[in-house]
Amino acid sequence: MFRNSLAAFTIVLFLFISNFSYGEEMRFGISLGLTGQYAPIGNMQKNALRLWEEKVNRTGGILGRKVKLIVYDDKSDPDTAKAIYRRMIVQEKMDFLFPPYSSGLTSAILPITEKYGYPMLLHGAAADSIFRKGYRYIFGIFPPATRYTLGFVELLLTHRIKRIAIYSSDDPFGVNIANGAVRWSKRLGLSIVSRKTFKKGTRDLTFLARECRNLKAEAVVMCGHFDESVDMRIAFKKTGWYPRAYWASAGPVLNKYKTTLGVLSENTFSSTQWTYHDKLPFPGSKDFYYSFKGKYGTEPSYHAATAYTAGDILTVAIRKAGNTNRDRIRKILSSMDRMTLLGRFGVDRTGMQIRYFHLIIQWIDGKKHVVWPKELSTAKPRLK
């Protein structure tokens, strides 16, 4: 009798423990361009999220459950990304998902995640158009792309630079940034001497540089990713002409810009969501910066910071919900107002980030310096 009872108790206990162990693991899925054109940013974001996974699990997980981050490589391809997200939802039944990098890939997978009601913290997409499609489960980490150039245009105004040429690759991200640049230029009274869009992947941009020179542009804005920022700078060199101020999106934020261009990187402006320096007043920035650098041996870019922040915000929301009910978590995210390492987090009804703003950085003497806003700047902007 006693033996039988003991055997039954042992079986029940085993089942309980097994079940508990399985239930404790909270799975988070993500697809990133670990290869392909977005590979540098993709890997940066993967590392940041791994760091978040470690930190969360180190502090007891979420709701008592361990966090498991599952990362897939979408090869920077939208169709691959869509297939991966469908699989993660339908077959793997992930508890939560993070979106891929770039506005293009994010736009591709959002219809799927929206259908199944997965809250998505957009740590890799800033195109304004995403927020005009009526999605209910999206929350921007980036400020709108249209506002990338706001600080730079103010800088031009204060330095009385009036003639501006604006170029963009034909991807949504680039176009959105360029549109913003046009808007701010108009509002602040600048003269737009050229506004053109070129095919993404076009490497020789000397024709643009030549045009700028011919139009006597004082400032040039290149809206695109890393390659476009580098290629434009090379084009200036080729034409032997350089504007009083050159601003490029994405590329100059990375140290790779400097390593790629060397001295040519000097004086280049860019906008960043985040860049660490000792005066940065946002909580967790220092910890993140050093943890990342310590773990991976390289400085984290703002892409890494946005990815880490996305994980952090989602953790807070789940904990606040007390369960994994995604609708409840969506509501919490909709009304969240919180200081993160990127600054103050807050979205409007469309999910667009309205609290963060961009910092304007400039490569000066081989270093990135915050030059705008003045209150957070580490150096004065250098204009020819």
Place this chain on the structure above:
Amino acid sequence: MTGKLFRFTRYLAFRIIFPIVITWVVLGLAMNYYVNGLVYDFISMSIEEDMTWLSREVQNICNSSLDTMIKSGKSGDEINTKIIQNRAMLEIEDLLRHYYADGMLTDMNKDLLLTTELPVTSDELYSAYMPEQLNSIIINEKMYYFSYVSFDPWNWSIYILKPAGSYDRIKDELQNVYLIIAALLLLAMAVIIYLIYLAVSLPIKNIIFDLRDGKKPEYTGAYEIEFLSKSIHEMMDSLESLNRDLEKRVEIRTRELADAKELAEDATKAKSQFLARMSHEIRTPMNAIIGLTNIVLKGQLLEEQRNQLTKVVSSSMHLLEIINDILDFSRVESGKTELMIHQFSLRDLMDRIISMFRLKAIDGEIEFFYIIDSDVPINLKGDSTKLGQILINLIGNAVKFTEQGFIIVKVFLKKELEQQNDEVWLGFSVKDSGVGIAEDKQDELFEPFTQLDNSMSRRHEGTGLGLSITRSFVNLMGGEIELKSRVGEGSEFTFHARFQISDWNRDYVIFRADEFSGKRVLVIDDSSISCEIFREILESMGFTVITETDPISALSDYATETVGSGIAFDLVIADWNMPGINGFELINRIRSEYPSGNNDSAFFVITTIYDGSEKFRDELIKDNAVHGIIYKPLNSFEVANSIHRIFGREKSKKEIIVRDDNTSRNKKFYDYGRSRILLVEDNEINRDVAVIILESYGFQVEVAFNGEDAIKKIREALSEDESYYKAVLMDIQMPVMDGYEATRIIRNDRTMNHLKVIAMTANALDEDKRKCLESGMNDYVSKPIDENELISKLARYINIDNEGNDVVAEQSVQRKVNGNLLLNSEKALILFNGNSSLYYSILEKFISQNGSFYENLLNLKNNVAYDKMALEVHSLKGASGNIGAEKLFNTVTSFESKLLNNRDNLNDDDYRGLGEVIENTVAEINRFQFSRKEEIPDTKSEFKELDYGRMLEHLSELEVYLKSNDSRVVKSFISFKKSVNAVLFQEEVEKMEEYIYNLDTEKALGVVSRIKNDLEVKRQG
């Protein structure tokens, strides 16, 4: 009960559920209307509040930005101002986006979009703006609400736009709520309906099903339904109780009805039996009275006694008529009258009926006509007895109520009625010029026991049933009877009836319409009706007819026609009795005054009323004063026949045969003396009457007293000679064994079943007659015995063998040559009115006169005496036709035709052929005469004793008939011949026979007188 409840259930659904549904729908629609209003108001207010709030917020942002700029002390710095203004715009953008709004800002006449691109200018918005109102504008087919904010410090005009579609969500959500509520209401309604079904319909249905199954409902549950169930239960109990009572009552009533029916049936049966018994009981003594009186009348009586006995017979006959009428009426009333369908000749029937009234018509000053249209089929199937009764009744009435004038009886085809192949509708009309009947009395006329004028009915006896019976009979024949009458002008009764056309002689025709085409006839008769009747008949034969009612004018007509056109009349018909000049005188005057006309080829005919004598005929025809006499009443047959006879045109063989077949039924001559009849009769008087009548016709009569006695006698007689009895006259009601039973035994016995059995019964009902036939009898005669009917029927049956073949026809050697009979004795006998003796003597004369005809013919040929030859041949043709030598007749006719038309065509073969036919015919006659003499036993040996008294009676009767030229003279002579000892008076009797057959009345009377005197001497001696 069940049906009503079932219907109630059907209405229950209608009355409860349908109103609920309607109420629900109405409430839903009302709520929809109300809620829509509320939603609209709510949305309007929300929009207005939204726009107001947004405008205020935008204003606040601008104020706040300006304040910040002023406090910073850089309000005069243009660059700083632009930067501050841009940041203010950013804040406004965020605000608008957060609230799904769009915005446009105009700064120094420059439109700056605050949100997405808007295809509208500030000027357009400004134009559409209405202060203090909720403004809206359509942009790209989408509606926007908008408000306007003016921020003067910066000269900003800000337009805030919000798509109307952004409020659709509210509508959608309300609609969803609404749909959910509607669905819930529908569900609630369905639940309620189901509950009603459970609470009301289902229990009622169960109650109904119980009722249908004949069970009493036992529902318990809802009070109302339970109450209903109990009520029905109680009602069914009451109904059951009531039903039990009713069943008892019905049972009692049924029993009472059955008893009453039984009583009624008994009464009906008793009535029928009474009628039958009365009929029988009355007829039996009537038979005795009439029969015996008639027998007495045949004897020598004082004139006064004869008158008195004649009145006895007349009164008895009248009484019999009354009894017949009452019986007929009774049968009609009880619906037992049925048609007895058989073949008959319409012409014979009409002849018989008309002859009944002929003398009566003569008594008054009435002209009598009867016409049968030429298209009326003569041989019919139907109930001739009832048709006869109808016509007798109608004609009798016409005679009764017409003192002078005319009576016209007409038979015509009722063409307006559908004539089937085998059926024909015939119309009959009896028109008179009598007293007529008032219009208001005409309807009553056909009611039973109705006599219009008591004084008239006293004068003309009657029961008042005749027309009622007549109408019933007409109706029975499928027809209707009508009356047209005016007082003082006469009456016309018309009826129609349906008959079948007999196969017996479907194509009988009296004459052909074109037979006398081109012939002209002058008819002179002071009676215009006579003239018209003649016209109708003669024109239908093809004559051109001119009529004249004034004899003097007729002379003028004759003169005109003769002198004027040179065309004479082929025939002149003059009435004997005309005012001023009689017909004979008129004809003489025509002949004497117009000898130049073609009088030699014209025929002259006298018409006169037949008065039973033929005084004119001998006188007129003897002197060749006229060629013929047509007796009135006129009828189409007689006129046609007379005309044919006068013109010397023989009818076609077919016509003759047909006609002869018709008449032969009643007119065949039979040698009754060799026919033995068994009379089965229990009543002594009836027995005596029948024996006397039968013996008076020469029958040998044996008597049996009942059925059993009859069977015994028949068996005994037939064991020795199976043709011992020619017929059995069988009474019906007899002790020991009745006539039906006796007949059944006869029919079931192979040794006797060939016997002809004729019922002789006082049971005159139709069903009695049918029973007679069903029991196997061949025919029936009713009592009181009609002598003619009895003899006629006996004549019909005793000469027909078992196979229905005519014995006479068989016994006669009917040799045919090339399809024609050498001697058609049967047909000839008919022409001789059944007078066989006359026929035999004519045959002998024919042989004596024509035995050497062929030799004479050759002599005439050799002497080229063709005129004489023509006369001889013509004479032979007439003689051969008269004796029924058909082959000879046809041969002679052909010969004569060749002789008259072109004698050169006659060759030796024609002469030789005629000679051979004459020779064969003579041989055939000799054979026939020989066989006849062999078959007829010597009647002389049958009289063992001389009964002078009886001989004298016969002679007296014969004398009367001879004096009155009565046609019964032949029959009377035969009776006398049988009663007299021919040995004693052989020479005288032979002479008498010759005179009689030669119509030499005077000489015959002389012989009668001599024999009578001798007998008186012998009797006294």
